[in-house]
Amino acid sequence: MVWGVAEALGAAVGAGVALVAAPAVVAGLGFTAGGIAAGSIAAKMMSAAAIANGGGVAAGSTVAVLQSIGAAGFSLGAEVGLGSLGAAAGALVEKIAG
Numbered sequence: 001m002v003w004g005v006a007e008a009l010g011a012a013v014g015a016g017v018a019l020v021a022a023p024a025v026v027a028g029l030g031f032t033a034g035g036i037a038a039g040s041i042a043a044k045m046m047s048a049a050a051i052a053n054g055g056g057v058a059a060g061s062t063v064a065v066l067q068s069i070g071a072a073g074f075s076l077g078a079e080v081g082l083g084s085l086g087a088a089a090g091a092l093v094e095k096i097a098g
Contacts, residue, residue: 023073031070042066 030040037043042063049063050056057063 023069026066026069029066031066033071035071036067042070 029045030037030042036046045063045066046057049058049061053061
């Protein structure tokens with residue numbers, strides 16, 4: 001498949017949106033650099049995870065991973081993966097709209 005300028009632009013925009021929006025969504029849920037925000041969705045998720053786990057949040061669980069992202073951002077590997085996903089989504093949107 002040969003990409004045109006419109007598809008390449010759509011892919012670039014999609015990659016940028018994915019890399020910027022995902023951390024913003026995680027922070028919006030309450031997973032912040034300072035910890036889990038009181039009264040947030042993240043706090044409710046942490047409470048449910050702790051109750052289900054006998055008082056602790058398991059390493060590698062959804063809550064733990066999201067808090068790691070909220071505290072430190074995405075790893076380079078995750079950024080590359082999100083960028084690829086965003087690029088594909090942007091190209092698809094451009095193809096549909098095109």
